Amino acid sequence: MKADPAGVLTGVHYLDGDFACGEGAMAAGCRFVAGYPITPSTEVVERISRRFPLMGGTFIQMEDELGSMAAVVGASWTGTKSMTVTSGPGFSLMMENIGLAAMMETPCVVVNVQRGGPSTGLPTMVGQADMMQARWGSHGDYEVIALSPQSPQETFDLMINAFNLAEVYRVPVLVMMDECVGHMTEKVVIPPAEEIEIVPRTLTGQPPESYLPYKVDGKPVPEFARAGDGYRFHTTGLTHDERGYPVMSKECQEKCVSRLLDKVRRNVDNIVRLEEREVDGADVVVVAYGITARVARIGVELAKLQGAKVGFIRLITVWPFPDRRIRAVAEKVRAFVVPEINYGQMVLEVERCAAKAGADAVLVPHPGGGVHDPKRICEAILGAAK
Amino acid sequence: MKYWRKPLDFGDVKVPHGEVRILVERCKGCGFCVEYCPKDVLVMSEEFNKKGYHPPKVVKAGECVNCNLCEMICPDFAIFSVAVSDGDAAGAAGSSPEAAGADPRPPERELRRA
Amino acid sequence: MSTPAEHPEVLPEEHPVAPYIRTDRMPHIWCPTCGIGTVVKCFATALAESGLDLNKVSVVSGIGCTGRVAGYMKLDGFHTTHGRAIPFATGLKLGRPELLVTVFSGDGDLVGIGGNHFIHAARRNMDLLVILVNNFIYGMTGGQNAATTPLTAKTSTMPYGNFERAFNLPQLAASCGATYVARWTCLHIRRLTKAFGEALKRRGFRFIEVITPCATLYARLNKLGSGLDLMRFYHDNAEIRHGADTREVGIAFQDRIVCGKFVDEEQPSFLEMMHEHYRKTLGSKYVPTPPEGGWLHE
Structure with missing residues (x-):
């Protein structure tokens, strides 16, 4: 709507x-x-x-x-x-x-x-x-x-x-x-x-007598009832069954938690958004996000001026991590360069996805308090391309 | 009932009668109902329920005045009383399944449940 | 005479409390001679007598023994995180102002870990009915010291007796701005029910403290007998003093318990003050959140 x-x-x-x-x-x-x-x-x-x-x-x-x-x-x-x-x-x-x-x-x-x-x-x-x-x-x-x-x-x-x-x-x-x-x-x-396209809060159409707050019927998420509509439902932070009642058993834990994970994990491709530039044919791909993505773009351009074949992936969705895409790219590149304003966080994910294909993941860290000098990113790209 | 003097309206006041119902398997044997029943209708039973607690039992069936204090004080929602008409009081209280089938609750009782 | 075996015909649905509790979850987890169930019964009775539309009543609990109330009452029930029942309830009330939101939790939850939320909700006169079941101890975790444990009482983390001063909860609530403050024990079933009924009809931050026995831990660690013995203690030591100065109603170990209604005053609640202020400052441009909730779709 x-x-x-x-x-x-x-x-x-x-x-x-x-x-x-x-x-x-x-x-x-x-x-x-x-x-x-x-x-x-x-x-x-x-x-x-x-x-x-x-x-x-x-x-x-x-x-x-x-x-x-x-x-x-x-x-x-x-x-x-x-x-x-x-x-x-x-x-x-x-x-x-x-x-x-x-x-x-x-x-x-x-x-x-x-x-x-x-x-x-x-x-x-x-x-x-x-x-x-x-x-x-x-x-x-x-x-x-x-x-x-x-x-x-x-x-x-x-x-x-x-x-x-x-x-x-x-x-x-x-x-x-x-x-x-x-x-x-x-x-x-x-x-x-x-x-502007909006996803509305969809309220359950079921009658209160048969409504169960955590029954999914094969869908990724259960139907929602809100407080005050006569559903008199219960919800808890404890491990719970379809009725929303706490159940302390490993069977219920498995059912409850695995669905919390699966609803996102099975829909990664529907959720993930990336921006890619010149990834095909690249030797090195820079992976960045947030403000660092804008700084890294300059680093990429500087490296290109020096003849490097550099691709660029900007993570718009950071979690769930786009495993599948990074793994696919890893098959074709020598290394990833990951600049971020920390001492190595998302680079760990890139490294995990690149490992099987034997591609390197090179961190360009920054302690915070400012953004990277694009020249440092350029140097990292040139170093990784060797 | 004993009085230190006969109340002036003795003839007009109708003492209500009730019948105690016990949900034996919910009981945890705390004894609150036995302790606080103003008519001492209940005692702790020697029998066990499935969880191993001693539920109360009715010993003075005809004495229950349907004050519902046992129902209110029971932390386990395991006991309540229902009104019975005078004619039934002595015989029915505490034991008759037939009485449980008919609903003898007066209208105010219904109101309280609504 | 009648024995349990003679009553197999009594059905859980016949119990007058049945429409207000989740009978499919009975028996509940509370220990024998714990008083929380009695408080729930009194609250259910007050709800029944109130004539309120129960579809619009929510109950929010935190964590702990009393935290389980939200899961046992047949209302929209939210069993939240430890200490956060009040802010959760605040969101619920502001998200859908027509709801009557009740917070039902224990002393450790509401004034231990959740103390900051408690004082601020009282300060704001947030439209919440807060029922605090005080058993002087952390029950579910095994009898640790609470912010309400009286001096010298033994707890599992104060094995030589408690040397920390305890909160005087009616004073705390009243001094922070609560507009209805009462204390009863769970032996005072009629008065407690009446207090619930009264508070249900008020607006703003309403606080009712209910002293209840914890037999398994508080009574055992302090050699006070069973919950029934504590009920007898309440009988002998509770003193009803309506309107008492809340500074004088602190509870010492195995000493008198002053009960009664201490504060009952009309003060504009958070929502009333917000509406009035915005109407005054913004005039016709002010669009209040609709009673049934923030912008809903279709």
Whole structure:
């Protein structure tokens, strides 16, 4: 269906990534946001708190990020599209209830405008070191979807994408921005509402007597009933059966957890989005995401000037990782070069996928607090091409 | 019932009668109902239920005044009382399956359940 | 005389509580002589008497013994993470303001790990009915010290007796802005039911503390007998003082328990204040979240 015009600020704007993030959420139909102030993400909720009262949305500044994430999960159970926004330290606190959202299969969106870490780290400066936390941050086995925009415009677009994916797969979708994208001001075109495709929250049509909250009938996700519609359902963070009742057995654990994983793992090809350039015939392929993708493009051009045959893959979806595509590319290239603003996170995934084909995975690390010098990326490409 | 003096409205007041129903397999033998029954209708049984607890049993069937205190205080939702008309009280309370089939609850009882 | 064997005809569905609990999950996990079930029964009775549309009533629990309530009541029930019942419930209420949202959890959950959420929800006068079952100890994990454990009481992590001061919960709630504050024990079945009924009809942050026996841990570790012995203790030591100064209702080990309704005042709730403020500042431009929830599709 089409977006609700009340949330769509159609027009050509000059916005920073945080504001574009807020606009994207509102255009996607988000009507509940709970958040706690944290640099460099706060502008998102500042934007939203100004505009929400004009479109039927509710923003609440919670007492901490634990509460913010819990409130988001609660609000989503009313059928209201919900999200929260944070940065590294807050992201750590949210992990508990991101796990709850995964276990209860609650559609929601969490934005992390990454800064340098660990701990309080570099509050006002860029980092990309929460990528593995996004995947593995909460305890236990679960799957999430994570996206990584490289510009304010793409942040707007991916927010809509994120809310739609959350609905389709009933998972928390993490939008892994970074401080540079968040605070970078660029042209953002917001299309008319009728051009924005929205996945609605589909409520079950079953009668309450026969409805079971976690019965899937072969589909990837169960049908959703919201609180207050007479279904009187139960949902829990404990291992549960189709009725949503806790069952402490390894059989139920297997059934419950494997479905949480399979609904994403079996749909990787439907979820994953990549941007590729000149991968065919390349000796070396650069894999990058977020702000680093933009810097890496310059590195690629510099290397090409020196005669290297370089391809480029930009991860728009970072989780689930595009295993199949990277494995296929690995068959044809000598090496991957992975620049990222951390000491080696997504490079581990590239390395895993490249190992069988014998391709190298070369990390170009950056400690955070700035972006790479493109020359360093160029050097890494030239080194890997030898 | 013993009175230290005969109440003035003795003739007008109708003492309700109830019949205790026990869901034996839910009982965990806490004894709350036995302790707090104002008419001492119940005692702990010597028998075991399937989980090995001693459920209560009715010893003064005719005495139950359907105050539902046992129902309210039972933490295991294992006991309740239903009203019986005066004629049935003495014979029916606590034992008759036939009485359980008919629904003797007065309207206010229904209201409370609704 | 009648024996259990003579009652095979009594069906679980006949029990008056049946419409309010998930009979397919009985018997519940609570220990013999635990009082949580009694609190649930009182709440179910209050719901029955309230005439409320139960389809619009949600119950949210955290983790722990009382945390299981959400799974036993036949309402929309959410068994959430440890300490987060109140913020989860906050999201539920704000997401669909027509819901009557109840938080039903234990002392460890609501004022131990969840203390920060508790004080802020009270400060906001968030439209929640919070029922806190206080057994003075962490039950499900095996009797560890709680924020409510009275001084000198023994717990599995204070084997020589507790030397930390305990929360006085009515004072905590009242000082943070709760607009209805009451305390009863689970022996006070009629008064507790009445308090639930009253609180169900109020708005804003309503807090009811219910003292209950934990026989398996609190009573055993402190050699207090069974849950029934604790009920007898409540009988002898509970003192009803409506309107008591909440500063004076702290609970010492095996000492008197002041019960009653301490606070009952009309104050605008979070939602009322939000609506009023936005109407005043934004006028006709203000679009409140519809009672049935944020923007829904089709």
